[in-house]
Each structure stands twice: as C-alpha cells, then as structure tokens.
Amino acid sequence: MILISADIETQIIDDIMQQIVSKTIEHGEKLPSENELAKKYKVPRMTVRNALTKLEERGYIYSLQGKGRYLKEESTQIQLHLTGKTSFTDKMKEAGYDLKTHNIICEKISFNEQLFQNVNAGKEDNVYKIGRLRYINDEPIAIHYSYVSEKMFPKIEVDGPKIESMFGYYRKLGYKGFTSKKSLLSITFPTSDEQQLLSCKSMVPLIVVESDCIDINTNKVLEHTKILYRSDKFKYDITMD
Amino acid sequence: MILISADIETQIIDDIMQQIVSKTIEHGEKLPSENELAKKYKVPRMTVRNALTKLEERGYIYSLQGKGRYLKEESTQIQLHLTGKTSFTDKMKEAGYDLKTHNIICEKISFNEQLFQNVNAGKEDNVYKIGRLRYINDEPIAIHYSYVSEKMFPKIEVDGPKIESMFGYYRKLGYKGFTSKKSLLSITFPTSDEQQLLSCKSMVPLIVVESDCIDINTNKVLEHTKILYRSDKFKYDITMD
DNA sequence: ACACAAGCACTTGGCGACAAGTTAAGATGA
DNA sequence: TCATCTTAACTTGTCGCCAAGTGCTTGTGT
Numbered sequence: 001m002i003l004i005s006a007d008i009e010t011q012i013i014d015d016i017m018q019q020i021v022s023k024t025i026e027h028g029e030k031l032p033s034e035n036e037l038a039k040k041y042k043v044p045r046m047t048v049r050n051a052l053t054k055l056e057e058r059g060y061i062y063s064l065q066g067k068g069r070y071l072k073e074e075s076t077q078i079q080l081h082l083t084g085k086t087s088f089t090d091k092m093k094e095a096g097y098d099l100k101t102h103n104i105i106c107e108k109i110s111f112n113e114q115l116f117q118n119v120n121a122g123k124e125d126n127v128y129k130i131g132r133l134r135y136i137n138d139e140p141i142a143i144h145y146s147y148v149s150e151k152m153f154p155k156i157e158v159d160g161p162k163i164e165s166m167f168g169y170y171r172k173l174g175y176k177g178f179t180s181k182k183s184l185l186s187i188t189f190p191t192s193d194e195q196q197l198l199s200c201k202s203m204v205p206l207i208v209v210e211s212d213c214i215d216i217n218t219n220k221v222l223e224h225t226k227i228l229y230r231s232d233k234f235k236y237d238i239t240m241d
Numbered sequence: 242m243i244l245i246s247a248d249i250e251t252q253i254i255d256d257i258m259q260q261i262v263s264k265t266i267e268h269g270e271k272l273p274s275e276n277e278l279a280k281k282y283k284v285p286r287m288t289v290r291n292a293l294t295k296l297e298e299r300g301y302i303y304s305l306q307g308k309g310r311y312l313k314e315e316s317t318q319i320q321l322h323l324t325g326k327t328s329f330t331d332k333m334k335e336a337g338y339d340l341k342t343h344n345i346i347c348e349k350i351s352f353n354e355q356l357f358q359n360v361n362a363g364k365e366d367n368v369y370k371i372g373r374l375r376y377i378n379d380e381p382i383a384i385h386y387s388y389v390s391e392k393m394f395p396k397i398e399v400d401g402p403k404i405e406s407m408f409g410y411y412r413k414l415g416y417k418g419f420t421s422k423k424s425l426l427s428i429t430f431p432t433s434d435e436q437q438l439l440s441c442k443s444m445v446p447l448i449v450v451e452s453d454c455i456d457i458n459t460n461k462v463l464e465h466t467k468i469l470y471r472s473d474k475f476k477y478d479i480t481m482d
Numbered sequence: 483a484c485a486c487a488a489g490c491a492c493t494t495g496g497c498g499a500c501a502a503g504t505t506a507a508g509a510t511g512a
Numbered sequence: 513t514c515a516t517c518t519t520a521a522c523t524t525g526t527c528g529c530c531a532a533g534t535g536c537t538t539g540t541g542t
Contacts, residue, residue, distance in 0.1 A: 010433035010443055017432075033493060046527070049494085054298075054443065058430065065494045066533030082426070082479055183479045185323070187428065187446050187472035189299060191258075192251035202251055202295065205428050205446040205472070209479070231428035231446070238323055238424045238450070238479055274523060287497065290524085306524045307503030 008043055012051040015041075020060060020071060031061065031069040057203035059232055078136060080229075081237045082185070082209065089165050097136045101164040104197065105131035108157075109147070118212055118224040119149045126150040130163055133197055140198045141233045146213075147224040166213070170222060177216035180225075184210045187231070198230055205231040249284055253292040261301060261312060272302065272310040298444035300473055319377060321470075322478045323426070323450065330406050338377050342405040345438065346372035349398075350388070359453055359465040360390045367391040371404055374438055381439045382474045387454075388465040407454070411463060418457035421466075425451045428472070439471055446472040 019025045032040070037048040052069055055061050063069045081091060092099040109115075109129045121127050127149050134142040146166045148156055153173075163169050167178065186208045195202060207229040213222045260266045273281070278289040293310060296302050304310045322332060333340040350356075350370045362368050368390050375383040387407045391397055394414075404410050408419065427449045436443060448470040454463045 007433075010436065013443065014432050035493090044527070057295075058444075063494065064534085066492080066535080068493060068534095077427075079425075181480070184320075185426075185477040185479050186318075186475075187448065191255050192248075195251065202254065203299075203444055207428065211480075234427075236426040238426045239422070239452075276523085285497065293524095304524065305504085307505080307522085309504095309523060 008041065009047050009051045012037070012041055012043075012048060013054060016051070016055060017060075025071050027071055027074045029071050030067075031071065033068060054203070057201045059201050059204045075139075075233065077235045078141070078233060079235045079237055081239075082183075089167070092134075092136065098138075100135040100138070102133045102135070103130070103161055103164055104133050104143075105129065106157075106161040106163075115147060115224060116149075119147055119152070119221055121149040121151060126157075128156050130156075130166070132164055136233075139233070141230050143194060143197055143228045145226040145228075147226070148222065152220070152222065166223060170215075175215050175217075175222065178222070179214050179216050180211045181214060181221075182211065186210075188228070190228075194228065198228075200230055200232070207231050207234070207236070249282065250288050250292045253278070253282055253284075253289060254295060257292070257296060258301075266312050268312055268315045270312050272312065274309060295444070298442045300442050300445045316380075316474065318476045319382070319474060320476045320478055322480075323424075330408070333375075333377065339379075341376040341379070343374045343376070344371070344402055344405055345374050345384075346370065347398075347402040347404075356388060356465060357390075360388055360393070360462055362390040362392060367398075369397050371397075371407070373405055377474075380474070382471050384435060384438060384469045386467040386469075388467070389463065393461070393463065407464060411456075416456050416458075416463065419463070420455050420457050421452045422455060422462075423452065427451075429469070431469075435469065439469075441471055441473070448472050448475070448477070 016025075016031075025031060031037075031052075034045050034048050034052065037052075038045040041048065052061065052063070056063060056069070059072070061069050061071055078095075078097065080095070089099065089101070107129055109127050111123055116123070116125070116127055119127060127147055130146045130148065132144045133140055134144055148166075150156055153159075159169065170178070187205050188208050189202065190198060190200060190204065190206055192202075194206070198204075198206075209227045209229070210225065212224050214220065215222055257266075257272075266272065272278075272293075275286050275289050275293065278293075279286040282289065293302065293304070297304060297310075300313070302310050302312055319336075319338065321336070330340065330342070348370055349367050352364055357364070357366070357368055360368060368388055371387045371389065373385045374381055375385055389397055389407075394400075400410065411419070428446050429449050430443065431439060431441060431445065431447055433443075435447070439445075439447075450468045450470070451466065453465050455461065456463055
C-alpha cells in the first residue's frame with residue numbers, strides 16, 4: 001500500500017501522540033518548546049504551533065503563557081454499559097462511582113416536529129426540557145436532557161427544576177417499570193455552553209445517545225432522552241447479551 | 242444558570258453551526274468571506290479564520306484559495322446496528338448498501354502484551370494484522386483490522402493479503418458459527434495514514450469498536466477485531482433486544 | 483550574609499502586512 | 513465584432529515581528 005506524504009503538521013501530531021501513548025512523554029511533564037520542535041522537524045514555528053493547538057483542543061495537553069506546554073495528568077476512563085434499560089444513576093452507583101447530579105435547567109421549549117412527535121405531543125401542547133449535569137469524582141462528565149410533555153405530567157413546570165432523577169420522579173407518580181425503544185448513538189462537538197458545563201475544550205467529541213423511555217405497563221412514552229457524554233472520560237461497553 | 246461569556250471564537254462557531262443546521266446556509270453554497278464575517282462579529286480576521294479552520298477540520302466546510310469557503314454537500318448518515326454477532330459485510334448487505342472492500346494490509350506485528358493475550362498467543366508466536374478498507378457508494382467509511390495468530394491459522398501469511406471477509410475465510414476452513422465476547426466502544430482521531438485512507442480531515446472523530454470473535458463450537462478465540470468508523474457517516478443503533 | 487529589585491532569556495500569544503490564487507471587467511488590437 | 517491580454521479587486525494562505533508572561537540570574541545596598 002502506497003501513501004503519498006501527508007502534510008507535515010499531521011505527521012507532527014502523529015509523532016507526538018505516539019510519544020504520549022508510548023509514555024516517552026510522561027503525564028504532567030513539560031513538552032519541548034515550540035522553537036525546539038520547529039528545529040527538530042525543520043518546519044516554521046507556525047506549523048508546530050498549529051499541531052500543538054490541535055492537541056490542546058483535543059484535550060491532551062495544556063499551555064501556560066511564558067512557561068510552556070504540558071501533558072495533562074492521566075484521567076481514568078470509566079467503563080459504562082450503554083443500554084437504555086436501567087437509569088444512568090443506577091448504572092453508575094452499581095459500578096461504585098461517586099456520582100453527583102445538579103439540575104441545571106427546566107424550560108418550555110419551542111415547537112420541533114421530530115421531538116414533539118417522540119413524546120406524543122401536538123403543536124399546541126407544552127414540552128419541557130429538563131437538564132441535569134452529571135459529575136463523577138466531582139468532574140462533570142455528562143449532560144442529561146429529558147423532554148416530557150405537560151399533558152402527561154401536569155406539574156412538571158414546578159417539579160422540573162428540582163428533579164435529579166427522572167426515574168425517581170416517575171416512580172413517585174406510580175410508574176413501576178421502564179423500558180426503551182430504539183437507542184441511537186452519534187457524535188457531536190460541544191457548543192460554547194456545553195464546553196463550559198463540561199469544562200472541556202471545543203474539539204473534545206461528545207457521544208450523543210438518544211432514546212425514548214417507555215412505561216412498561218401502559219406502553220406509553222414517558223420522555224425522550226438525550227445524553228451527551230464526554231468521549232474522553234468513557235469507554236463504552238456495547239456487548240449484546 | 243449563569244454562564245460567563247465564552248471566548249468569541251467559540252460563539253462564532255456556534256452561530257455558524259446554527260445557520261448550517263437551520264439551513265440558513267445551503268449545501269454547496271458559498272459562505273461570507275473572512276473579512277465580511279470579521280466585520281459582522283466585530284473581531285479581527287484571525288479570530289474568524291480560526292473558527293472557520295475548526296469547522297473545516299471537523300469536515301463541515303471546505304475552502305478554495307482565492308475563491309472562498311463553501312458548505313459541503315449533504316451526505317446521508319448510514320444507520321448501522323452495532324453488534325458483534327453478524328459480520329460487517331452481512332450487516333451492510335442486508336441493509337441494502339453498495340458495499341465494497343479492499344484488502345490494504347497484511348503484516349506480522351511486533352509483540353504487544355494486551356493484544357497477544359486477546360488471541361491466546363505467546364511471546365514467541367506470530368500474530369498477523371489484516372486490514373480492509375470498507376467503501377459504501379464508493380466512499381471509504383471504515384477501516385477493519387483483524388488480528389489472528391499464525392498458530393491458529395498456519396496459512397495466514399499467504400492467505401491474508403487476499404482476504405476481504407474474515408468470516409468467509411473461517412467458514413471455508415470449516416468454522417460454522419461465531420459469537421463475540423465483550424464489545425468496547427471508544428472515540429479517537431485519525432492518524433495521518435488513516436486520514437488518507439478514509440479521506441477525512443484530522444478532526445473527524447473515529448468510532449473504535451473492539452471485540453473478540455469466537456468459534457461457537459470450540460469456544461476458541463479466532464480473532465481480535467478493531468473497526469474504525471468515520472463518525473460523520475453513521476448513526477449507530479445500539480438498541481438492546 | 484541576606485533581601486530585594488532590575489534585567490535578561492526564555493516561554494506562548496496575537497496581529498498586521500504581504501504572498502498566492504481566482505475572477506471578471508475593461509482596454510487593446512486585428 | 514471578436515479574441516486576447518492586462519489590470520484590479522476580491523478571495524484565502526503564510527510568515528515574521530513584537531507583545532505579554534514567567535522565572536532565573538545577577539547586581540546592589542544595607
């Protein structure tokens with residue numbers, strides 16, 4: 001197989017990444033300065049700079065003006081079983097993680113055909129978005145959005161801002177068992193708001209998992225769920241069994 | 242919830258992305274020039290430029306020197322059921338896609354503890370990496386690596402470079418049914434080689450699915466599988482049933 | 483001998499001028 | 513009238529200089 005020479009910037013990224021995974025550069029250690037790297041690779045400083053900026057945006061390194069660039073401390077990847085059948089809270093607690101949740105938003109959303117259809121809401125109905133931020137070991141790692149219709153949950157406007165676990169809320173209202181329809185996974189990048197909430201850089205991919213939560217008795221859709229996971233904090237177990 | 246003002250560059254990205262998803266900018270259409278955008282957002286051209294460069298690296302837009310920047314043509318996302326139980330080939334053919342495969346590599350790999358352990362190989366055994374590039378509608382969309390031990394498949398060195406479907410190869414050797422152990426999903430970025438093979442930019446995330454393929458009769462591990470999917474070309478169905 | 487401040491050599495960050503490429507309009511000549 | 517060349521006004525791309533920040537070294541005064 002023959003490959004034409006790729007642009008040098010990408011090759012520099014490859015080289016540094018290789019040094020990171022092979023632990024030639026250790027966590028917390030200072031990287032060579034831009035000028036040193038420019039001399040090493042025989043390229044203008046800008047080329048090195050672009051490569052380093054990309055690594056920074058991907059979240060591998062950070063920079064301090066006047067000091068240098070440093071490899072971030074190692075952060076363990078949490079292994080998570082990706083299935084809609086149990087609640088996020090239960091999954092994490094079972095796995096023994098220190099999980100905290102903050103309710104960050106509860107607001108009426110404007111009409112959106114696809115979304116309203118998912119929760120069996122008509123154009124005149126009200127649909128609320130309830131957002132929680134999930135922390136593990138006090139690090140934000142996921143944003144969890146639930147979309148519910150006011151028709152189904154009349155008190156949602158006042159209850160919404162206090163909810164941390166939707167499953168808990170449903171149980172209190174008498175719902176006993178839950179299941180889910182199709183679960184879809186895709187990849188996106190954080191908006192500026194999401195970057196701040198998750199305290200991550202703009203090029204850290206987010207894994208989006210969307211599904212509907214269904215009451216096992218009535219078979220009615222209770223909510224549409226959308227979870228944004230920081231992809232650098234997880235390894236997902238998608239074993240089918 | 243109060244958010245401190247994020248850096249302007251990120252906000253510009255948000256704004257342009259919003260215009261893309263709301264179809265204010267149409268596919269193939271020319272974006273405003275860097276100077277126009279700089280005037281619009283009241284920022285130096287460099288800031289706009291950085292924002293646009295990021296969008297380009299994520300694969301949403303492309304640029305032509307002297308002409309301008311353009312929104313890419315729409316590319317449909319293929320929906321794929323992510324499970325290890327059926328072969329990649331079968332999955333795609335079932336779904337009715339025009340799938341082509343090219344064998345791109347077959348080589349003996351150097352010792353790697355984790356990997357060798359996966360295929361039950363000792364330090365003295367030979368393990369081969371067989372790589373195929375998957376095309377759908379003549380677009381490269383995934384790189385599929387299979388790791389097999391020579392101990393298990395003595396003729397792999399000569400057969401390897403011709404194999405397009407490992408399952409087919411195993412069936413020819415008398416293996417009848419396959420299953421898989423744990424499947425793990427994570428996110429990575431393409432190396433320069435992978436960028437060329439998949440003809441994608443450096444910031445297009447790749448979905449990595451790793452698992453072991455097991456002979457259903459003997460329960461022996463046949464291969465360790467690692468598939469790199471272009472995340473922008475797929476929506477993954479991870480429904481459990 | 484010690485405290486402190488100035489300076490220097492290094493780091494990363496940002497901006498502006500210019501280079502390179504494209505297009506279209508207009509001048510020029512047959 | 514038409515073909516062709518020149519020019520100018522746009523586009524994106526690149527490079528280098530200087531600003532800003534850090535910390536060590538050195539010199540000076542008490």
